[in-house]
Amino acid sequence: MHLTVSEENYIKAIFHLQEADGTVSTNQLAANIHTKPASVTDMLKKLTSKRLLLYKPYQGVRLSSEGRKLALEIVRKHRLWESFLVDKLQFGWDEVHEVAEELEHISSKKLVDKLDQFLGNPRFDPHGDPIPDSNGVMLSLRQVNLLDLKPHTKAEVCSVGSQSPELLELLKHKQILIGTRLEVQCKFEFDHSLEIQLEGRGNITISQQLAQALFVKTI
Amino acid sequence: MHLTVSEENYIKAIFHLQEADGTVSTNQLAANIHTKPASVTDMLKKLTSKRLLLYKPYQGVRLSSEGRKLALEIVRKHRLWESFLVDKLQFGWDEVHEVAEELEHISSKKLVDKLDQFLGNPRFDPHGDPIPDSNGVMLSLRQVNLLDLKPHTKAEVCSVGSQSPELLELLKHKQILIGTRLEVQCKFEFDHSLEIQLEGRGNITISQQLAQALFVKTI
């Protein structure tokens, strides 16, 4: 089954969007992939005819099991390449996403497996996200959204919700990294912001938007 | 200047073909790139309008200095990735070409330079071909075609003329690698074949076609 770069990008986007929702709408996809709803409809039809999607017009779309398998291969490649860039080529973890978006479309199965081995079969990428193995099995982290933590719980940052440059800029400024430990001090109903204490440092404020983008495990 | 994969492949093909000829014909390009002459004409017009080619209809084509610069970047990427695959991922030198054909189109300049550094700034790839540096400067080997050697000269294989699977299969069968040492015993006018002695082994026959594909330096 050979897919174009464009087809792969749709499969990947549906995979990520359906994590939350179960089923994905045309408009959601169009926004995510920076294209127009009409273009999405065309592509959904094409991928459905290739048996990669379960799609009923007006009813949203999900990946078929075949589609899910392909999505996991793409995610695996993306996260392995990110690991390579950070661990071997000394990229910053906040500058690898775009390059990995290109590298993830290289098709050689042998390349991916050799790369995996070369990196020591890592289970998580530099952002803390789990890397599927060559059978498409992916560990899931016991991670919760920072927004859902109660006051006085301690936690460790283990992944971020997106790789947008804007988010990464803010994290850099606040000196929050994967592995940073913190304790929620209090929460404010008014704007849903939190005050947290960073281990070894003082208290800082986290906005609702930022908290929503941070996934932690309690410690 | 952003080029599509297809455009880059034309630039690269012209670069390699003009090594020998100086100027490249439409049919030559079509054969090399596995496409039809009519398609080549269209692309030549497009790349000419981007000022990457010097092209007069019916008169063949050459790279402009801008085109040559881009070609060298692509060749650099190709050969660095081949080095990575062989040196780091333990690929055989005869199985890296196709993967490198994909990797060479990844656009990040930073990636290429970091990769170069990671590999220890190699000057030659696993096939013995020189790798241009980040300024597009490429060492040229003092290498001659095996066909041009006189009887009783000793030489060392330092590069092969192509990476076609057929050629690599034959080299594997005859156990000829980069670095293999040999001595030309005699040449036959009739079919332009050579008899050579492989160091530590017996005499074998090299056809005109094979000799033409082997570049050596005398020792």
Next chain:
DNA sequence: AAAATTATTTAGATTTGTCTAAAAATATTT
């Protein structure tokens, strides 16, 4: 439940890179 709004699909156009068939230019042979 009818009207208004929003979401989605259809219809038709555009761009890129390719193709085939035919025409034009160049090269080779007699």
Next chain:
DNA sequence: AAATATTTTTAGACAAATCTAAATAATTTT
């Protein structure tokens, strides 16, 4: 140098992936 053969270009068509504008379906509001 005329005829023939080869090479190259032009003209017109096609598939992929996108777009805009218009039509249709679904949802929400009143």
